[in-house]
Amino acid sequence: MARGVYVTGTDTDVGKTAVAVAILRQLAGQGHAVGAYKPAASGGAAGGDAAALWAAAGRPLSLEAVCPQVFSAAIAPHRAARVAGRMVDERLLRTGFEPWREAGGIVVVEGAGGLFSPLGDTTLNVDLARDLGLPLVVVDAARLGAIGRTLGLVRAARAEGLTVAAVVLSQVAALAGAADDPTSPAGIAADSRAELAARLPGVPIGMLAHAAERITPAIDWVRLACRP
Numbered sequence: 001m002a003r004g005v006y007v008t009g010t011d012t013d014v015g016k017t018a019v020a021v022a023i024l025r026q027l028a029g030q031g032h033a034v035g036a037y038k039p040a041a042s043g044g045a046a047g048g049d050a051a052a053l054w055a056a057a058g059r060p061l062s063l064e065a066v067c068p069q070v071f072s073a074a075i076a077p078h079r080a081a082r083v084a085g086r087m088v089d090e091r092l093l094r095t096g097f098e099p100w101r102e103a104g105g106i107v108v109v110e111g112a113g114g115l116f117s118p119l120g121d122t123t124l125n126v127d128l129a130r131d132l133g134l135p136l137v138v139v140d141a142a143r144l145g146a147i148g149r150t151l152g153l154v155r156a157a158r159a160e161g162l163t164v165a166a167v168v169l170s171q172v173a174a175l176a177g178a179a180d181d182p183t184s185p186a187g188i189a190a191d192s193r194a195e196l197a198a199r200l201p202g203v204p205i206g207m208l209a210h211a212a213e214r215i216t217p218a219i220d221w222v223r224l225a226c227r228p
C-alpha cells in the first residue's frame with residue numbers, strides 16, 4: 001500500500017520541485033521505496049520537474065509514469081494544452097496515480113502552480129489533492145511576505161477540508177546577510193520560519209536553503225504521509 005504527500009505552493013516558482021526532490025532524497029536515503037508523480041507539466045517541465053523528481057526517486061517505473069501529460073507552453077497546463085490543439089485528460093490526472101499506488105512505498109506528488117491553480121478545464125490542484133486523499137506540503141519562497149502568503153494558503157486549504165502536513169520555506173536564490181540580522185534576507189527567512197512555527201502549532205515548518213540537499217530542521221515524512 002502506497003502512502004503519500006501532495007507538494008503544493010502559494011504560487012508558481014516558489015521552489016516546489018526543490019522541496020519535492022529534497023523529500024524524495026531524504027526518504028530514499030533512509031532506505032524507503034519512493035515514487036514521484038507530476039500530474040501535468042507545462043513549459044518544458046518534462047525534462048525539468050519530472051526528470052528531477054524521477055532521478056531523486058532512483059528512477060522507479062518510467063519518466064512517463066512520473067508525468068503522463070506534458071505541454072510545451074510555459075503557461076497553465078490546460079491553456080498550454082489548448083495552444084497545442086489538445087486538452088488535459090482530467091481522468092488521467094487521477095488514474096495516472098494508480099501505477100504508483102500499486103508500486104507501494106511513499107509517493108511524493110508535485111502539483112502544478114499553486115493550490116488553486118488549474119490543472120485541467122474543471123480540475124484545480126486542490127481538487128486533485130482531495131481526490132487523491134493526500135495531505136499537503138505547503139511550499140513558499142523564503143522571502144518577505146512568507147508569513148502572510150503561507151497562513152493564507154493554510155487557512156484556505158483547511159477551509160477546503162484538506163490536511164496541511166508540513167510547511168517548507170524554499171530559498172529559490174541565495175539569501176544575503178546573516179540569520180541573526182532581522183533586516184537581511186537571511187534574517188527575514190529565519191524569522192518567517194520561526195513565526196510560522198509559532199502560529200501553526202503541530203505543523204512542522206522546515207527551511208530548504210538555496211542549493212541545499214536537506215530541509216532543516218528535519219521533518220519525519222514517513223509519519224506525515226497518508227494512505228491515498
Ligand SMILES: [Mg+2]
Binds near residue numbers: 110
Ligand atoms: Mg516545479
